[in-house]
Amino acid sequence: MKYFFITIFxxxxxxxQIFSQKQVTxxxxxxxxxxLAPVLINNKWGFIDTQGNLVIEPNFIAHxxxxxxxxxFNEGLTPIVNPETNRVGYIDKKGxxxxxxxxxxxxxxxxxxxxxxxxxxxxxxxxxxxxxAEKFVAINGYYSNFNNxxxxxRKEFSYGYINKEGKFVIKPIFExxxxxxxxLAAVKKDEKWGFIDxxxxxxxxxxxxxxxxxxxxxxxxxxxxxxxxxxxxxxGNIIVEPIYDEAFPFSDGVAVVSKMxxxxxxxxxxxxxxxxxxxxxxxxKKSEETTTLLSGFNEGCSIAMKGYKKGMLDSKGNIVIKFxxxxxxxxxxxxxxxxxxxDKTKKVTKGFIDKTGKEVITIEPPKF
Numbered sequence: 421m422k423y424f425f426i427t428i429f430x431x432x433x434x435x436x437q438i439f440s441q442k443q444v445t446x447x448x449x450x451x452x453x454x455x456l457a458p459v460l461i462n463n464k465w466g467f468i469d470t471q472g473n474l475v476i477e478p479n480f481i482a483h484x485x486x487x488x489x490x491x492x493f494n495e496g497l498t499p500i501v502n503p504e505t506n507r508v509g510y511i512d513k514k515g516x517x518x519x520x521x522x523x524x525x526x527x528x529x530x531x532x533x534x535x536x537x538x539x540x541x542x543x544x545x546x547x548x549x550x551x552x553a554e555k556f557v558a559i560n561g562y563y564s565n566f567n568n569x570x571x572x573x574r575k576e577f578s579y580g581y582i583n584k585e586g587k588f589v590i591k592p593i594f595e596x597x598x599x600x601x602x603x604l605a606a607v608k609k610d611e612k613w614g615f616i617d618x619x620x621x622x623x624x625x626x627x628x629x630x631x632x633x634x635x636x637x638x639x640x641x642x643x644x645x646x647x648x649x650x651x652x653x654x655x656g657n658i659i660v661e662p663i664y665d666e667a668f669p670f671s672d673g674v675a676v677v678s679k680m681x682x683x684x685x686x687x688x689x690x691x692x693x694x695x696x697x698x699x700x701x702x703x704x705k706k707s708e709e710t711t712t713l714l715s716g717f718n719e720g721c722s723i724a725m726k727g728y729k730k731g732m733l734d735s736k737g738n739i740v741i742k743f744x745x746x747x748x749x750x751x752x753x754x755x756x757x758x759x760x761x762x763d764k765t766k767k768v769t770k771g772f773i774d775k776t777g778k779e780v781i782t783i784e785p786p787k788f
Contacts, residue, residue, distance in 0.1 A: 441779060441780065441781070441782060442471060442472025442473070442780065442781050442782070443472070443781075443782050443783075443784055444459060444468060444472050444474075444771075444781055444782070444783050444784070445461070445783075445784045445785070445786055446459040446460055446461050446783060446784075446785075446786075447460045447461065447463075447785060447786060448460035448490070449468075449757075449783050450490035450491065450492060451490075451492070451749060451752055451757060452470065452752045452753040452754075452755045452772070453492040453493055453494060453752055453753060454492070454493035454494055454495070454496065454513070454753065455469060455470060455493070455513070455753045456468065456469060456475065456476070456492075456493050456513060456753075457755070457772075458482065458490050458491045458492060459474070459478065460478070461478040461786075462478060464478040464479055464480060464481065465478055465480045465481065465482045465491055465500075466478030466479065466480070467493070467513075467515075468781070470753060470754060470755050470772075470774070470780070471780065471781075472772075472780065472781035475513070475514075475515075476511070476513070476514070476515040477515065479515070480500040480501075480511065481500065481501040481503050482498075482499075482500060482501070483499040483500060483501045483508045483525070483526060484499075492528065493513060493528075494528040494529055494530065495528075495529040495530070495532065495547075496512055496513055496529075496547075497510045497511070497512060497518065497519075497528070497529050497534075497547065498510065498511060498528065499526040499527070499528065499534075500517075500521070501521065502521035505521060507521040507522050507523060507524070508521055508522075508523045508524065508525060508526040508536070509521030509522060509523070509526075510526070510529075510534075510549075518547075519545075519547075519548075519549040520549070523536040523537055523538060524536075524537040524538060524539060525537035525542075527565065528565070529547060530565040530566045530567070531566040531567070531569065531584075532546060532547055533545065533546055533552060533566055533584050535563065535565075540555075541554065541555045542563075543555070543586075544584060544585075544586055552584055552585060552586070553582075553584070553585050553586025553587075554586075555586075562574040562579075563582070564599055565599075566584065567599040567600045567601065568600035568601070568602075568603055568618060569583065569584065569600075569618065570582070570583065570589070570590070570600050570605070570618060572597045572598070572599065573588065573592065574592065575588075575592040576592075578592040578593055578594060578595070579592055579594045579595070579596060579597035579607070580592030580593065580594065580597070581597070581600075581605070581620075589619075589620075590616070590619070590620035591620070593609070594607040594608055594609050595608040595609060595610075595611070596608040596631075598631075598634060599634065600618065601634040601635050601636060602635040602636065602638065602654070603617055603618055604616070604617060604623055604624070604635050604640075604654060605634075606631065606632050606633075606634065606640075608626075608631075609626050610626060611629075612626035612627055612628060612629065613626065613627075613628040613629075613630070613631055613632055614626035614627060614628065615632075615635075615640070615656075623654065623655070623656070624652065624654075624655070624656035625656060627656075628642050628643070629643075629645055630642075630643035630644075630645075630647070631643070632652075633649075633667070633669055634669065635654065636669045636670045636671060637670035637671065637672070637673055637693060638653060638654055638693070639651050639652070639653060639659065639670050639675075639693055640652055640654075641664075641667040641669070641675075642662070643662065644661075644662030646662055648662040648663055648664055648665060649662055649663075649664040649665075649666070649667040649677070650662035650663065650664070651695055659693075659694065659695055660695035663679060664677040664678065664679055665678050665679055665680045665686070666678040668715060668716025668717075668722075669716050670693065670716075671716060671717040671718070671720075672717065672720065672735060673692060673693055673735075674690050674691065674692060674698060674717060674735045675690070675691055675716060675717075676688065676689070676690060676691075676713045676715070676716050676717070676722055677689050677691055678713070685703045686703065686712070687700065687701065687702050687703065688700075688701040688711065688712065688713040689701070690713075690722075690733075690735065690736070690737050698735070698736060698737065699736060699737030701713065701737070708726070708727035708728070709726065709727070710726065711724055711725070711726050712724060712725045712726070713733070714730070715750055717735060718750035718751050718752065719750075719751040719752070719754065719775070720734060720735060720751075720775075721733065721734060721740060721741070721750070721751050721756075721775070722734075722735075723748050723749075723750065724743075725743070726743045727743065728746075729743040729744055729745060729746065730743065730744075730745045730746065730747065730748040731743035731744065731745065731748070732748065732751075732756075740775070740777070741756075741773065741777045742777060744760055745758045745759060745760050746759050746760065746761045746768075747759035751775065754774055754775055755772045755773070755774060755780070755781075756772060756773050757770075757771075757772055758770070758771060758772065758773050758779070769782060770782065770783045771783050
């Protein structure tokens with residue numbers, strides 16, 4: 421009787437796991453952001469939640485500012501197109517139109533503001549659709565989304581930074597510029613890169629020939645003339661000399677780096693803020709046993725590969741997602757896209773896993 425109970429219980433759990441998986445039929449699916457992922461059904465876009473439920477019906481034509489990009493929510497809103505007028509507005513996460521379609525183009529909201537195009541100009545609006553800056557000074561050039569209250573703007577052939585009123589608060593005097601992160605931005609002047617603060621003061625001198633990475637956790641990777649990466653702090657002090665062949669940004673106090681020896685063998689490391697290894701991954705005697713780290717950490721996990729199958733590691737190097745997948749993307753909103761190939765059936769399964777490794781959502785193309 422005891423064994424009968426265990427068998428029934430096991431079958432119940434197994435069946436629950438099967439039927440608790442949500443199947444979504446869609447021609448195309450994008451990554452999760454802000455808790456929702458876009459799905460293309462009958463040539464219209466809708467959105468699913470992290471359980472695979474269709475929470476916004478596929479009634480919309482998406483508007484994206486970059487060719488080939490998929491729609492996504494950010495800060496609770498996403499731009500959509502009115503097919504009758506071909507004008508762009510915004511919907512919220514319930515599918516309600518909150519800013520009427522009236523613009524010629526639009527970007528996602530960042531830091532409560534968005535750039536939109538009118539018939540004559542580009543302007544900055546808030547989440548109520550109120551215009552904060554008309555005919556801002558960067559109209560004749562490139563501009564970025566806002567980070568740390570600043571957006572990159574190009575005037576003629578030079579770069580500076582504007583505020584949310586569209587005014588230059590850091591003059592366009594740089595040959596190139598990158599977004600602010602942790603109050604610092606990489607800029608190029610006289611063919612050298614350095615870092616400035618939010619007021620335009622130089623915090624790390626112009627000394628780097630190659631473009632540095634952005635700051636995270638108070639650290640930035642900088643590339644030496646030997647084309648290897650080192651680490652600096654926010655004062656420009658060198659924490660680690662340029663010794664890494666590959667480097668991913670810090671997250672929660674750790675980063676993924678690699679070094680290659682004279683025989684072209686790569687060793688991967690998870691390092692702390694001082695550059696000391698938390699875990700080392702040497703090349704194994706058998707190539708199928710070698711662990712290769714493919715990404716930095718997103719939501720506490722790094723994508724890795726062993727034996728041509730991908731999985732994920734935590735910040736200590738422990739396996740948290742088994743090496744089962746031919747494709748994995750980083751976690752976002754607690755979900756990661758996967759593709760799994762069954763060697764026996766030759767079938768490919770696509771969908772999303774959660775952080776326990778459970779395949780919560782599977783994606784199927786329409787039959788007709």
